[in-house]
Amino acid sequence: MKGPDKDEKYPISHYNRLCFLKNIITSPNIIVGDYTxxxxxxxxxxxxxxxxxxxDFIGDKLIIGKFCMIASGVTFIMNGANHKMDGITAYPFNIFGNGWEKVxxxxxxxxxxxxxxxxxxxWIGSNATIMPGVxxxxxxxxxxxxxVTKDVAPYTVVGGNPGKEIRKRFSEEKIEELLELKWWDWKIERxxxxxxxxTGPKSRFL
Structure with a gap:
């Protein structure tokens, strides 16, 4: 066994609705790791x-690590959606021009x-929404x-609107060990x- 080719666009033959994401991205401000x-x-x-x-003129990046699983309909809202909110109204008059650009x-x-x-x-389930800067x-x-409106701690299950912690996947001690293990950085052969x-429930790593 050698595993799939990380540079393959569609790693499952005859199925083009699942892709290794980094191989279809065109935006330089979206960075995706291998096997996601x-x-x-x-x-x-x-x-x-x-x-x-x-x-592009805002310059924020969407950075996604390795071996992530992203389901259909997941939406990322980026910083360009934000409005100035320190006035009486948040209405963006300036974008319509015709004299309103003065503000x-x-x-x-x-x-x-x-x-x-x-x-x-x-793992991000279908139709989840991730807000800017999370x-x-x-x-x-x-x-x-x-x-998801705020940061999510490692190995935490989050659900709802707004997203709230449901539970930790493992004990705090085990989470620290897994974060040190960093299996996603191993060579693919390992x-x-x-x-x-x-993948097993009786792993020596658990």
Whole structure:
């Protein structure tokens, strides 16, 4: 066994609704690690369409680690969606011109929450929404239809709107050990040799 080719666009033969995501991304501001896959009910190219308000002039990045599992309909809202909110109204008059551009805010006056970062080995369920600047830790699970508005700790299961912690996947002590293990950084040969240890409930790593 040698495992699939990380540079293959569609790693499952005769099935083009699941892709290794990094191989279809066109935006330089979306960075995806090896073996992370996206599964879409209709078209895998919906992924970038579902990264909303991601404008080059703002410069924020969407960074996704290795071996993540992203289901159909997952949406990332980026910083371009933010409105200036320190006035009486948040209405963006300036974008319509015709004299209203005189109240165009400077970039530093707009809310900016930084890059959106998804760790390694993260499972994001269908139709989840990730808000700007959120950091999702390694090994986390985001339930279907969840709206993630704040950071998610490693190996935490989150669900609801807004997303709330449901439970930890493992004890705090074990989570620390797994974060040190960083299996996703192993050479693929070592991962392949240890598949039973990585996927079984009686793993020596647990």
């Amino acid at each position: 896959y996206y599964d879409d009910f209709k078209d895998v190219y919906n992924f970038e369409r579902n990264v909303k308000y991601h404008f 165009t805010p400077k970039m530093e006056e707009l809310p900016f929450k930084g890059d959106t970062i998804v760790g390694n080995d993260v 950091h999702i830790g390694d090994g986390a699970i985001i339930a279907t239809n969840t709206t 991962i392949t040799e240890n598949l039973h240890e990585l």
